[in-house]
Every structure is written in structure tokens, then in C-alpha cells.
Amino acid sequence: MASIKIHQNNIKDRDGLLEVCPFNALEWEGEELVTNASCKMCKLCAKNGPEGVFEFKDDPVAVVDKSLWKGIAVYVDHDNGKIHPVTYELIGKAKEMAAKIDHPVYAVFMGAGITQKADEILAYGVDEVFVYDHEALTHFRIEPYTAVMEDFINRHKPTIVLVGGTTVGRSLAPRAAARFRTGLTADCTILDVQENTDLDQIRPAFGGNIMAHIQTPAHRPQFATVRYKIFSAPVCVDPTGVVTICDVEEQMLESRIRVLEVAPKQASTSIEDAEVIVVAGRGVKQEKDMELVQRLADLLGARLAATRPLIEAGWADPKTQIGLSGRTVKPKLIITCGVSGAVQFTAGMTNADLIMAINNDPGASIFDIAHIGIQGDLYDILPDLIEKIEATEENVCTTIPE
Amino acid sequence: MLRITTCIKQVPGTTKVEVDEETGVLKRDGIESKMNPYDLYALETALKIKEKNGAELRVISMGPPQASEVIKEAYMMGADDGLLLSDRKFAGADVLSTAYTLSQGIAAQGMPDLIICGKQTTDGDTAQVGPEIAEFLSIPHVANVIRIREIKAEAIVVDMDLPYAVETVEIAFPCLITVEKGIYQPRLPSFKLKKATQDRPIHQLCLKDFTDQNETRYGLKGSPTQVVRIFPPEANTERETWEGSGPELVGMIHDRLITEKFI
Structure with missing residues (x-):
């Protein structure tokens, strides 16, 4: 993949060469000019440096077959079946994007005693709700929840997975993304999809002082988290989608975490x-x-x-x-x-x-x-x-x- | 003895960075570096456990050679040992490849019982590296920890902050926790420890020290996400400005609140 090739023979004047890089990523290793660990692959040296010295080489990347990945999935965030509204906001955005690329919208709903709540989600215009209902999923514990998400992704191969930027979501999304060795962009404020199903993700960084436009061009699924109240919930429709009950297998439930106590907090004045x-x-x-x-x-x-x-x-x-x-x-x-x-x-x-x-x-x-x-x-x-x-x-x- | 590893990062001293509109690159000239403030809480948590239960505390960081500064700072707070992962092949890493690099560095030194990470960094703001490290090491993790309750022989008991409840959970070692700011008040670096640790070495590892030396899993090559561009945030241009005397302004606000049905 991408690298900076330095043509040592073309170096005519050594003075000021190190200053070409704003990240101090250039250094002399004896007589040789090299890049160090600070290199951000920003290509500024190739653009602003003396002619013929810096070359940005962009080797082809192994890209997944994107046509095998279809559907936009939304993780249903809930507290004992009480669905967090960020879920509906994400469904709204998922529907908007899915219409552009003609993909279905899925909801992944995991927990205990939640099956009857799945109809609520259908009312927001989801094509299919996948329900993983099991006693052992009562409390959020990272290993079982990740295993369920993994099972869903392996079976249905969604191209995009949207997760609310809640306490649970911010723990689950990175874990699942790492399992698939794919990209995750946190706290997106703008999302859009291209015809080739690449997700355009825009998020603030450096305390919001800059905005970054991020893509996951070669990997699937594409994970993104979005905080509550960034997008708007869709209007309710006559449900046309279906609820699919999924098997929860024993090996998905292994965990080294034990929930000892749950102390409810005072009613929200948030x-x-x-x-x-x-x-x-x-x-x-x-x-x-x-x-x-x-x-x-x-x-x-x-x-x-x-x-x-x-x-x-x-x-x-x-x-x-x-x-x-x-x-x-x-x-x-x-x-x-x-x-x-x-x-x-x-x-x-x-x-x-x-x-x-x-x-x-x-x-x-x-x-x-x-x-x-x-x-x-x-x-x-x-x-x-x-x-x-x-x-x-x-x-x-x-x-x-x- | 309990072995704890804390992950720390060197970040710009300020988040007031600007983007060069022409090149789309951060202007970093003259910006000082410091330890990510959230990592101070992770370090303090580790030090509190060390003082109470006895532990060997190692800090680990990834970055250019000058990132060893934050390891020295951790020594001045009470860390026993420090490891810097530095290699030009690590450059340009996103969350996934950063987490993978750190997991390889941690594993290279023998698996600790407990890994403690700060909630997030002030430059990336993602809060994702901790959980991804845990995934790569195949160990459980708990995020949003607000209290350490108990250190047992084979497990740690912590309070996790959820929006509507506080959950007390027991996690078997080895495991990873990410702690909230405010869990403990971080101590200041001590002058005495500064003197005592000034010659203490900082171990450095590079790619060839790792078990997995496949270059496509590190740095930019190992990063599924690519930054297409960076740009300054937009200011909203559709706006009204009201000027006038106090009573005039009060009248205007009052009328608008009524027309917008807030009164």
C-alpha cells in the first residue's frame, strides 16, 4: 500500500529538507534521508519538496468484493426492552441511504424478553428485525453481545453497521469492528453513501476544531457510531417488514464477566x-x-x-x-x-x-x-x-x- | 504479584489546531506535547491499586521516539517500567492498527493481569482503542469504570457507569478496563521520583520484535479507514443579529418566544 519513496540520488541541497515535513517525520540516518514513525502519509513532501526527491507510491490494496455485502444494519440500543431513541434516528439515516443503493434496512435486537418489542421497530420502516432473545443476554456483557453481533454479520453480511454512540454502543462497536478487522468511525455527524456502497463519514476531531471525512474503501462491513440527537427519527409507517427470531447458541454466551448488582439511578433529569x-x-x-x-x-x-x-x-x-x-x-x-x-x-x-x-x-x-x-x-x-x-x-x- | 499495564499517549498540548485550507493538513508548528489528560486517570487508578494491593506497573505507548517523554512522566508519577513501540512502519495508523500494534507490544512482554486505559484521547476523541486491544488479546473488557471495588486473587470488581444504572461487575483476569475521568484525582509528577528515575531505561520495541511481523497489519497499511480530507468546521451563515437597548431587546426576545410557542 501507500509509502513515501525517497530518491537519495536526487537530493541536491540538504539544507531545509527536514522542514518540508510539518510533522517532523523526516530525519537523517547517516547520509540517508528517511521517514520516521511520525509520518502521516500526508504527501506534503511529495507536493512541496524539491523535485524528484519524494515520491508517494500508492500500491493497490486488496479490496473485498463489495457486491457480497448487502444491507444497512442498525444495532437496537435498549435498556430492558425500552428502546433508546438514537436507534430510531439511525434507522432514519439508514433508510435514507438504503434508498440510494437499493439495499434493505435491518435492525439487530439482542436482550432478554424483548421479542414482543420488535414490532415497535417495524413501525419505523425497517425491512427485517433480527431478534436474539435469551436469558443470558439480560445484562450487557461484552463477550456474548459481540458474539451475537458476529453471528448476525456472518449470516447476513451487511455492508454498513450503525451503532448508537451510547455507553453500550461505544463498547460494542469497536469490539465487533476489531473482530472483523474492519474500520469503525466514531461519533459521525454526517453520513452518506456512494453508489459503490462506500460510506462517507464525517466526524469532528481535536475537540471539534477540525472535521475529518473518512472512508473504509476496502473492508466490509463499515462500522460507524453516531451520538444521540445528531439525526432525526423517521415518521412512522404501516409496517411491511418482518421479525426473524434467531437462535442463540450456547457457545455465544461464554463470558468471564459476572454482573453482581445493578443499582438504578435517580429518574433522568438529563x-x-x-x-x-x-x-x-x-x-x-x-x-x-x-x-x-x-x-x-x-x-x-x-x-x-x-x-x-x-x-x-x-x-x-x-x-x-x-x-x-x-x-x-x-x-x-x-x-x-x-x-x-x-x-x-x-x-x-x-x-x-x-x-x-x-x-x-x-x-x-x-x-x-x-x-x-x-x-x-x-x-x-x-x-x-x-x-x-x-x-x-x-x-x-x-x-x-x- | 499483580501485573498492571497502562496505555498512555502523547497528544498535542492544545486542541486549538487549525487546518491549512489549501493543503488540508494540520498546522502543528510550535505546538507542545503532553500526556493525554484522560490517561492520567488510568495511571492514577493503577497507582492506587499498586499502593493498596501491591502491583508491578508498566506503561506502554506507541509513537515517535519523542513520545518517550510521556513514559518519563509516568515514571515520575510512580510507574515501574515503560515500553515505547516505535517504528516507521507504525506510521499513519488508525484505530484498528493502533490497537493491534499495542496488543502485540503488550503480548510481547508477557500478558499482564490487568490493562487500564483512559476513556479516550483528546486528539482522536474516539474511545475505541481500549476495547479493540481487548478484542485482539481475546480478553474481556469493561468500559466507563467509575470505581474500583475490590481486587481479588483472580478477578477485579468494578462499578460501571450506565445511563440509567450503576452496574457492579466482576471481571476475571486477564482483563482490560477503561476508566472515566474523575475516578481518582491524578497526582502530580514527583521531584523525588524524577531524580530517582532519571536513568531508568525506556524499552523500545519495533516491528521485528513482534510475534506477528506481517507489515500489512500495521501503520497505514493496516488501517481500514482512510482520511479523505480534513477541513475546518463550518459556521452557520443564516443568522439574524439583534442590537438595541435593553428594553428593545427584551421586547424582541419576548415576541419571538411567543411566535415560536415557547411561552
Whole structure:
């Protein structure tokens, strides 16, 4: 496959040669110029280096017969049969892509006592739901779940496998991808498919400061994980698909993990499920002023969230942090108050339907992504806004709770 | 004695990298390197186990020769031994070939009882290398570990964080866990250990030290995923900007919230 060939005889001037590479991947080994382990195969040396010295050689790769791999499969993420909505979002994307290449859409559903839930999935327009229902699949344990996924892939040879970027998905997808020695792209934000069934995957890297377009050109299946609320669930249809019950064989269930205890957490107050979110940023000057932002959130039936500096200051619950190191949200409305808009934050909320940003700095980068950029001081705006909404609500609602 | 291996990586000191729009290549000039912050939690977890139960702690990294810096840093925190996998044939590796290289390096030194990885790196952000290493070594793994409960003779008991529950699981050795940030507060490198370990060697392995020397499984050749291009994120161009006095802005926001049915 690809390599950089250095033609030592064509080197006329040794000065500045090492600087041709931005990754410091060139070095002198005695009299010989060589590439080291830092080489990214970016071809910049071939492009910008002196003529005839660097040559990028792209040898042909063994490519699988792509026509043998058909169908787009979605892993059904669920908690004791309660299906995680990311599943439906992935089905929506799978249907969109499958229509382009005339492939079926499959759902892989594994767990215990889940068979009757499979009809719910059909309503989203899946062609076939494969159900692996067995007592030993009650809890997520990596070896049995990977074995089931392996069984499904071996039997049905899907060209693409989409997995939700959930706790389970982020553990299962890499394990299954490694078993098939194939590619997996994590946290894709854009997916599309080419006529030859190659999957175009776009994902953020370096904390969202760059976007990478990735393909898996020679391997199948192509694995991708996508976080919740990146895509949209499809509208329900009259089910035309079928449910297929699959055998779970004993050797698939071997595991060296034992689940000792499952302690349920408190009911979700998670910001991921909120339709409206009000975010406090560094423009909030003191902890006491969080009450102001909270009051606005309460009036709008919204959840209060915060940016990383405020979480680090201890002014807000870490579970309410939005951004790459926090949660990804996709509310109908998000109002940011004094948030500057670092990419690490915006990567977690750019998919909101409506972004209203309040910031007194006209140059704040939040205005690059806000649908409505409000140039003003939150301390001028919030108290009056709260008062005005309170007045409106009083007009509508005659019974004020004591 | 329990043998623990922790995987660590050298990453750019900042994620504020820019893309050269013409060449589509990262501008890395003058960017300092550091240990991936998530790996500090993995190291601290290993050190806590070592202090409490006794263990031999090895760190392993893959990268160019200068990545030995992070191994020295791990020595200053308390690691006993360090291994750097460095070979130009490892260059251009994606998740799969990185995980395979690390699994070969780990196996080359004799299988440890416990492998601890950080949740993810700050440059790749994939959180996939740990589970893939476990797959290549055919050992069980548990991700999202938030608490170490107990070290038994043949197993470790940990708490795994799930969205709606905390699961307590027992995993038989040998196994791999990936830990969440915040599991323990990472210690700072110690000056005393710096002095004590300054001459401690860092072992280096390259492809010819591995059991599997098939070049097509390493570096770019062993990478099923290919980066077609990289580009800067787009800014949304369809937007309105509102300026005015406080009361004017309040009126506009209020009206819009009503027309959008949020009030």
C-alpha cells in the first residue's frame, strides 16, 4: 500500500529538507534521508519538496468484493426492552441511504424478553428485525453481545453497521469492528453513501476544531457510531417488514464477566432529553446570579445547563455540562447567556433547532452559529425578560399555586 | 504479584489546531506535547491499586521516539517500567492498527493481569482503542469504570457507569478496563521520583520484535479507514443579529418566544 519513496540520488541541497515535513517525520540516518514513525502519509513532501526527491507510491490494496455485502444494519440500543431513541434516528439515516443503493434496512435486537418489542421497530420502516432473545443476554456483557453481533454479520453480511454512540454502543462497536478487522468511525455527524456502497463519514476531531471525512474503501462491513440527537427519527409507517427470531447458541454466551448488582439511578433529569435549554456561560459574574438564569429556565419549562468554566467553578451540576467533554444536546430551543462559544462547547449543541445567543461582545464566536444573535448584556436583559414572561404567564394562567 | 499495564499517549498540548485550507493538513508548528489528560486517570487508578494491593506497573505507548517523554512522566508519577513501540512502519495508523500494534507490544512482554486505559484521547476523541486491544488479546473488557471495588486473587470488581444504572461487575483476569475521568484525582509528577528515575531505561520495541511481523497489519497499511480530507468546521451563515437597548431587546426576545410557542 501507500509509502513515501525517497530518491537519495536526487537530493541536491540538504539544507531545509527536514522542514518540508510539518510533522517532523523526516530525519537523517547517516547520509540517508528517511521517514520516521511520525509520518502521516500526508504527501506534503511529495507536493512541496524539491523535485524528484519524494515520491508517494500508492500500491493497490486488496479490496473485498463489495457486491457480497448487502444491507444497512442498525444495532437496537435498549435498556430492558425500552428502546433508546438514537436507534430510531439511525434507522432514519439508514433508510435514507438504503434508498440510494437499493439495499434493505435491518435492525439487530439482542436482550432478554424483548421479542414482543420488535414490532415497535417495524413501525419505523425497517425491512427485517433480527431478534436474539435469551436469558443470558439480560445484562450487557461484552463477550456474548459481540458474539451475537458476529453471528448476525456472518449470516447476513451487511455492508454498513450503525451503532448508537451510547455507553453500550461505544463498547460494542469497536469490539465487533476489531473482530472483523474492519474500520469503525466514531461519533459521525454526517453520513452518506456512494453508489459503490462506500460510506462517507464525517466526524469532528481535536475537540471539534477540525472535521475529518473518512472512508473504509476496502473492508466490509463499515462500522460507524453516531451520538444521540445528531439525526432525526423517521415518521412512522404501516409496517411491511418482518421479525426473524434467531437462535442463540450456547457457545455465544461464554463470558468471564459476572454482573453482581445493578443499582438504578435517580429518574433522568438529563439535559439530553430537554426540549428547551437555557445555558449559563462565563458572562455570569457570580454564583448567586445563577438564580437569574435558573428562573428564566423555570419559566420556559427548560433545563439549566452550563459551560465548562462554570462546572469547574462548582456553580452547576457536572451532568449539565454541554460540549465535547460534556453532553450533546439537540433541543428545540437553546438560549445561551454570556456564552462565548468555544468550539468545544458549540460541538455539543449546534444541532439545536433554534439557537438564541445573548452576549455583550459583538465579536463572540457564539454569534457564528447562533440563529439569533442578541448583542446585549445579560444583566440588562434577563431581569426584564423574566418580569415580562411572568406578566404574560399570569394573564394566561389564572390559578397561581400557593 | 499483580501485573498492571497502562496505555498512555502523547497528544498535542492544545486542541486549538487549525487546518491549512489549501493543503488540508494540520498546522502543528510550535505546538507542545503532553500526556493525554484522560490517561492520567488510568495511571492514577493503577497507582492506587499498586499502593493498596501491591502491583508491578508498566506503561506502554506507541509513537515517535519523542513520545518517550510521556513514559518519563509516568515514571515520575510512580510507574515501574515503560515500553515505547516505535517504528516507521507504525506510521499513519488508525484505530484498528493502533490497537493491534499495542496488543502485540503488550503480548510481547508477557500478558499482564490487568490493562487500564483512559476513556479516550483528546486528539482522536474516539474511545475505541481500549476495547479493540481487548478484542485482539481475546480478553474481556469493561468500559466507563467509575470505581474500583475490590481486587481479588483472580478477578477485579468494578462499578460501571450506565445511563440509567450503576452496574457492579466482576471481571476475571486477564482483563482490560477503561476508566472515566474523575475516578481518582491524578497526582502530580514527583521531584523525588524524577531524580530517582532519571536513568531508568525506556524499552523500545519495533516491528521485528513482534510475534506477528506481517507489515500489512500495521501503520497505514493496516488501517481500514482512510482520511479523505480534513477541513475546518463550518459556521452557520443564516443568522439574524439583534442590537438595541435593553428594553428593545427584551421586547424582541419576548415576541419571538411567543411566535415560536415557547411561552
